[in-house]
Amino acid sequence: MHSDSRLIEAPLQIRSDILNILYKSNASHLGSSMSTVEMLYAMYSTSNIDKIKNKSMDRDRIIVSKGHAAAATYSVMKEFGLISKSTLETYHQRGSLLQGHVSHFVNYVEHSTGALGHGVSVAVGHAIYLKMIKSKSRVLVLCGDGEVQEGSVWEALMLAVTKKLNNLIILIDNNKISSIGNTEEVINTGSLGDRFIGFGAFVKEVNGHSISEIEDWIKNSGSLAQPTVLICNTVKGKGVAFAENDAIWHYKSINSDLFNEAVNGLK
């Protein structure tokens, strides 16, 4: 157990918020939202939030390439004071800016995503800019392990390695389930870390539900000469027993019985 209570209480609060907004709006993507909670938390906790709020040109950038983790992204942003509680509660409802995929129309969101395989290229553009202005800030990208089936991810990585973008950190949500099945059966991405190593990145496999472990390896990136890829081993649906490791919770929405069961299960 971590002595730092934020590492225990914050994920619980975020998961509770996710369940609430998904239930109220009858929305989907429970599985990915739950698997990415700690990753997203670590991305924001290692970033300079004041610079993000001030929209400073040398701010850290957070790009959620797997845009369907929107409920988690917005819930984590609330935790860091970037979205209000009342705004979060409008998630996925008519008239809300908080749609089912991450949107740049929401303040402090860098880039709209939803079609997979876009975020790393955009992140590379930001990372090149930060190098150009000699900033020490980082660009953090959240990608799915299914998403890396998109070839554009590897186009971007090859350039990032060539340009020695050590300010780029790609976090892979390695929950081993893509859209409708296990990645092992769809496109076998076994030895995922070796593949990234083969492309020239610095790769570290971490517990994707350990905020402190992810934070440590994000902070380590500055000492390297190449981009970092963190293979974050996660459980799709983490924290919601009936949803864990079941692909159907990419799509399914929760009814009142399951909502109560899930909320009670978090305690």
Next chain:
Amino acid sequence: MRNLFLDLLYSQMKQDDKIYFLTADMGINLVEKFEKTFPERFLNVGIAEQNLIGVAAGLAESGMKPFTYTISNFLTQRCFEQIRNDVVLHNLPITMVGTSTGFDNAPLGPTHHMLDDWGSIASLPKIRIGCPFDSDSVKRIFTAVIDTPKPSYVRIPKGNGYVLEQNILGEKKKDEAIVSYGSAIPYALEYSKSRKLPIFLAEWLGIDIFGFLNSINLKDYKKITVIEDHFANTGMYSYVCQWKNVTNSQLEIKSIAPYNYQDKIGIDIFDFMEKIL
């Protein structure tokens, strides 16, 4: 026209340190001077058009004004979703500079025929599409993309452009006229000369075609012949049809345009015209 556009861009980059030049490994003997003079604002992303546009989007979100450069069809089609989501949705000041149009590269085969490039791009909202026809036209388009940065696609036909004879332009009292653009222009000029018909050239395509049609007083004509280097169903012909519908005009519209990729060397717009003649 391509070289002129790049020369203008090179000069502008000396004055504006926000301009960033990206190529997808194209432009030998053209782009080297950009790299030499502006090493921090030049990037060859390799043969990776999706990444070309995505990286440009990231740079633009950081306040830069990227120009992306490669062959027109690679620039617009491999990376269509990146253009849609990363550029147009975010309304970023990125200018995509595409070389060649129509059958400019015909002998290279159907993968290099650019008959469906700007029609694809024009299906997206709020993106400006330029297609110059002479050096002044290149300068006007360049000035526009510099002065008002927004998503833009400039398709540049091969060659130095075309000189219009004033007597052709002057014969506006006829009931019939020709409109054309891009690499169809030499055929349109020939058609115009043989029939002594006035000809008008467009330099902005997509939704700006309506402004062009109004500027030439299309309502004063009974018949218009659209000669273009692009499929008619998504090309200028379709815009003229829309114009006719909106204005309740009785205009007769004739289309001369490619209707397929060529299956052997030597077929070009001129061949389509011959059939119709």
